[in-house]
Each structure stands twice: as C-alpha cells, then as structure tokens.
Amino acid sequence: MSRTTLDDHATAPVTVVHMIRGEVDHGTPVDLGRLTAPALDLDRLVWPRTEPGPAFHVPVAEIVDLLVETGEALKADRAGLLAEALERMAPVSPLPAEVLERAYAVLWRSFQRPGLYAQIDHELGGADVLDGWREVRLPDERVAAIRAFPPRLVHIIAGNAPGVAAMSVVRGALTKGVNLVKLPSNDLFTATAILRTMAAVAPGHPVVRSFSAAYWRGGDEVVESALFRPQFFDKLVAWGGEATIRSALKYVGPGFELVSFDPKTSISMIGREAFASEETLARAADAGAADATFFNQQACVASRFQFVEGSRDDADRYAALLCERLGTAREFSSAGGPRVAPELREEIDVLRSMAPDYRVWGGYDGTGLVIRSPEPVDFHPDGKIVDVVPVGALSEAVAHAGVATQTVGVYPDTRKAELRDALACAGVQRVVSLGRAGGMPPGLSHDGFYPLQRLMRWVNDE
C-alpha cells in the first residue's frame, strides 16, 4: 500500500537550547516532533524559597551596568550568539529573514542606560525602593517603610516580535528576582541568545544565575501543574495568546497571581487635514502604512482598521496611496510578506465582487492589500491587510475602539487631544501620533499598567 503523508516535505528538527540558572543545559536532547530540546529537570527550574534569590541583594546600579554591557555585547555579537539564533530562527519563524535580522540588530536598544532608568524612575519612583527601604510618613505622623521586594516570576512570552524577549529579560533583571522564561514555539531562540550573551559578559553573576529559559509545550499539565504553584513562584507573567491566558487561569489562586499582557489589536484615525494637499495625504498614508506593517502586521500595535474622516472618494484616495506604501520595506517590515491565507482571500474575493459598496486595492501576494468598506469588515485583517472605513467625523470612529484596542494612531497630532478621553473611556491604552505605534518608549505604561511596579512584591515595615 503506498501512502503519502504530510511530513514528506518536513525539514530536520530544530535544536532548542535551554539555559538553566545562567548556564547552558547540556542534558540529553529529547525528540519533540519538529524540535529537540533537553529533557526538563523540573527541580532545576525552581529556586527554593528557603533561600533568597541570587540577585536579591545586588545594587540596582550594578544590574544596570550589567544590562548596558549586555546591550553592547548584543550590538557587537562577538560570540556570534545572535547570528546563530537568527540562523535557526529564520526557517521556522513566520517572519521573513530580513525583518528578523533588522529586529535582532536593534535588540541592544532595550538595554540602554537612559531607558533602564526611565523605567525605574517613572514606574517605581526611583532606585532607592529597589535597593532598600523607602521611608514614608503615615497620616498619623508615624514613619513606616516600604520596599519593592524581588519577586519569583514565570514568564510566558510571545514570539511574534523578538523585542518581547529583550523586554522580559530587562524587566526580570531590574526586579532582582528569579525568572523562568517559557519559550514560545514561534520564537525558541531570542531569549536564550540574550541570556547566553549576558552570561558571556559576566559568567556566574547573580543576575545571570537568576534566569532560566526552557521550552515545553504550552498547556502541558505535567509541567505546568507542578511549577505554577505559590510555593515556587509569585506571579505568572503571560503575554498575549487567548489560549495561554485561559489555560493560565487554572493555576491562579491565593499567592499565585497573573500579570497579563492581554492579546490586543490596534487601529488608526485619519483626520480630514490629510486631504489638505498631495503632500499631507502622502505623509498620512506613509505613516498609516508604517503602523499597519509593524512586524508585517504580526504585532498587537499593528493597525488593521483605519478610519478616514471624509467621503467615500476621499477614503479611496487614501486607500490607494496606503496600498502602495504597504509594499515598502521599513525597519520592522519587509516589502513582501506572507501570502494572504486562503480563507481571508475568499472573504475578500466576495467583497471584491460587491463594488461599489466595497473596493479592494492590491493582490494576495503579501505586499499589501487594502479594502474600503462602509463598515469595518467582520474578519480580522492580517498579514498586511488594512480595512479603510470612511466616517463623517473621527468622533464616530471611537465607537469602533474597545477593550481589545491597544493603540490608536491619529493624524494629525493636533487631533489626539480631542479624541483621547473618549478613546480611553472605550478601553484604549495608547493614543499615538500616526506612524509612532511601533516601539513603545520605556518608562510609560504598558497595556494599562506599569509593568515593573506590578512585577514587584510590595512589602511594608510599619
């Protein structure tokens, strides 16, 4: 009997490296289907509560120095660790190699001194509360003290943008706590490459020993029900992924908290000022395209619906230009992109035949596609697809923002002030100048809260 299977074209399994408490794990690799990874030793993935974590007493200044040095090392990549990760990542990542390369080339930016202090200063009010007890005067004139005490964290990170790994390592290090990073299958390499780089900068450093990064299949109850307990960890820091968040909820209970960077989506609002001249229209379309293509639209900040204040013809002019600009390579996007998935293609084909109520620019090759529709389409535009919707006034578009909306890019800047309260009321977390959706500045809130402040355990001496 001849039998053709789906695996005929499968490539060789990917080798995943684990970092355990700052050292590369040389355990025997086990076959996990599409990848091999060292067998997990659950005992080595926890830091016993009977003793403080390795970095609990390291001064923040020293940690910042280590991170800055790590940043320099990442920039130079002398040991070739990032290059190696990139090479392994390229064949398995949904992102094109050129986008990954450019993202890797700027990973170091998350490790710059001013950005690190911006987080400490804005989120915690200064380094003093990390390094010791901060005196506070109580209403009855007594003096008490508080401390941002190092936590024990499990991070379930997202893999759609390499910067997530960098951000997680930075936050974890600044807390001085212990950190177990669970690698996602769409980015099995970035976190490990960063941690290995840090270990090369300062082998055996307490902060280095405070980190592990390992892969297990998300939701694997054998692993997760053993680890996700307050006896071992204080908080689960989970990124995105509806399934992740729902599965994490099973383990949340007294003493084991969820810090969730919820799954999000983003939109744009283009005011009638864009139509003042050819030049302003081109500028708005370019900024709209930049926001829509961030990580080829794989990120939560990537705009998918753009509301244009004007007539249907105005919206068409904007849409045509936008479509052209989607196919331009940018720092975090490529000129090409993934081909439009068959199911989306089908939905769009139907709309195409419903002109003039709907109009479509571009094709399905991944370089960009724009739909103009009287109302937002029902499906989720993905892979460089933007839905442009004309509105009489930008205030009408606020109705299309909700609890799932993270970022709203507005053109021109001057219109932000009139919209931001209404958007915030609807559930939005960031209102930005159109074109600035990508790259959140350090020290500001993220998903509606200050992460560093939320990761700490706040302890009182009354």
Add this chain to the structure above:
Amino acid sequence: MASAREQIRSLALSGDTFEQPAATMRELQLEAAREAFAAHRERIPLLRTRAEETGVREVTTLADLVPLLFSHTSYKSYPVSLITAGRWDRLLRWYTTVSALEPADVDVEGVRDIDEWTERITAAGHRPYITSGTSGKVSFLNCAESDLSFLHDILENLTCWPDPLPPKPTRHGYLLAPASGPMRSIDGFRWHAEVFALPGGTRLLTEDPLRVSELMSSALLRRRMAEGTATPQEISSFESVSAAREQELDAAVARIVDDIWEHRDEPLLIAGMNNQQFTLIQALRARGVQDGSLHPDTLVLSGGGNKGRALPDDYQQQLAAFYDGVRRVRSYGMTELQGSCLACEKGNYHVPPWVIPLVLDQEGETLLNPEHGVVEGRFAFLDVSLEGRWGGLISGDRVLVDFSECGCGRPGPAVLPDIQRYGDLGGDDKITCAATLDSYVRGMIHG
C-alpha cells in the same frame, strides 16, 4: 447523448451506483467537472473572479480544480451588519455572488427579518440551506429545485446502502427536529418520514419552524458585546432564554421517549442530530431499554459533528451499541455535498460518483490524489451534481482516502473511518500579542 453530469446523476437510480469501474468513472467525472465549471462560471461571480485571478480557463486535469475550490467560509462571508441593519438588498447581492441565482429573480421589498429574506429566495425556486458553526454566524448554501429532487432520489434509492431499504411506510416516526426550517437535515428527516414512516403518525420535537434569526441570535449578541452596546441585563436574558429553550426541548424529548417506550417492540424511524440522539438513548436506557433490543426494521438517522465537545468522546460507540441490530444510515458527509459517502460492509465510506474527492495537503494547495493506494490529507471535493451553487469546496477534515479497490470488492475511492478535524489536532503553540476582539467575548455566552 446525455451530458456527463446527467449521466452521473442518473447513477443514483441505477442500482449499481457504487460499482462503476474506476477508470471509466474518472473520465466521466472529468468531463462532468468541465461541464460544471463552464456552466457555473457564467452565473457565479465568485467563481468567475477566482477563475480570472488564477488563470484557469478550462479544466483539463483534476489539479486545475484546486485553485477553484471555495472554503466553507465563502458561504458565510457576508458582513453581519447587513443583517443587523436590514440591508436585505445588499445581502441578496452578496448571496448571488456565491450562488447561481439572479438578483432580479428575488423580491426583497418589505422584508423584515432574515427568516423572511430566506423565504423570499425559496419563493424564487431556490432553497438556501443553512448550517451553523460555533461562531454563531450561519452559512447559506444555495440549492436549485433540481438539487432538491436529486437529494430526494438519493434517499429513495440509497438509504441504508449497501442493503437499500424498500420505500415502505411501515414505521412509527420520531423526528428530533422542528417541523420545518431551511436545514438539510430537517428536509432529510421529513422526506425519510414521508417514505418510510406510517402516514400521519410522525412525532416532532416541536411544531414550530426553526428560525434562522434564532440560530443567529448568539452571533448578533456577540457582535453587540464586542461593540460594547449589549447590556448585562440583555446578556443575562439571553442566557435564561437559552436555558428555558433547552428545558422545553428536554421536555419534548421526554414525551417522545414515552411514545417510543410504548412502541418499543415495533418498527420505528428515529431521526435526530447526534446530541439529541444521545440524550434520547440515555433516557431510553434509564427506562430499562436494553442495548440492541429495538425492532430490526427500525431505521435510525443521525448526524452532526460534536461541536463544542458537548458529547462524550465515545458517543459514537454508545450510539452504535444502543442501536445494534437496527438499520442505521452510516455515512460521512456534510451539508455542502449532495447525499453522503456511504459505509460499505467493511465500514469504509464510498464516495458517490457525483462527488470527485480531491485530497489536498494540509494547506489546501496541492492535490495529492494518487492512482492507487491510500493518501492522507485534507478532504476537498467537487460535487458535479449541484446546480444551485458551485460544488467545489475545501473542508476542515483530515481524512485517509483509499483509491484502490475496497476490501468489499467495489472500486474506490473510499474514505477510511479515521476522520478528524484539523482544528481538533492541536494548536501550534505559537504565542502572539496580537488578537481579535473575539478573545474578549468568547466563552461568555452559550452557543
């Protein structure tokens, strides 16, 4: 000389539908595929668009069909806002892009809701069969009158194949379904009752027709929740109305159980979707009806996937055990194709001649059909019999299809019993921070 499509359709009545030599069938099917493509391309805009875009002008091999296949989502690709805003003309325009129906043939003047819209299309000589998925958004699959009569031919001639049941009205009928409604299963149950059940003696779950607007109510509420316009009171009422409805259905099933109990030693016709069948057999078992004890002339029709995992994993085995010894229609199919692939003595599902199976890779892009042997992949097909819509579709099912002669001695192709949904085979463990609004709504309402 009759066209290839007519020749193939006539095989339903031939008495040897599944015994056609494989090589002859392949040629006839290819010719029928050519005819179907030529006919539908003229009338179905979505197919025309697809043909132009992919450059397929003619069907010369089966591989030419692959880029022309629709996915099941095509039939629910309308914007929900057309229904909520009552844009019946626009909804009709949408519908005519996916079906062989002329917009001018349907009058939507004065339509008040989706049920009336559906009735207007039916009045124009077509039948939009609806199917509902877990999202609550329903698909509209168009059938022409000729499609309905062909379906009727299939049931009269092939029910219980390979040992067809003589069309005699001798059974007490029990249909675990509403009296009417635009669902293929309801039509199928009713027609079976007309052919195989005692005249005038069939009991229904409810005398009320099934309403499309009710099936869509969860989708409509979900949309309002996503928009932030649904109130907590509204959500709570929806929950209690759903619960009350379930209780009514349970009571109706209980009445049917009483009646079956009385006639348990006589021939019966029991038709229902799997979840209702399961409720029924549990109730009958509780009344002391032993597995395998029903009259051997009893005919049982069941179907429907286990959407939302409402049934235990072994529900199929439990149904088989309880109905052991009776006549059961055992088949693999979906509303999207006419008739079904029927199980032979060996338990393999033989693909009827009017359905060309196209086994694709998981992505649904490459045709894997071999000359002989077993191939694993995504089940897709072209049903050449369909007049009301294009019969080419890609399913979500992972199947094994044997193209060689079956163990029962008949030629293939046959779908082997191990059928799974790709969606149930586990995710890819990729985590991204990007999501749809759905994440914030799902799980909060039933349905």
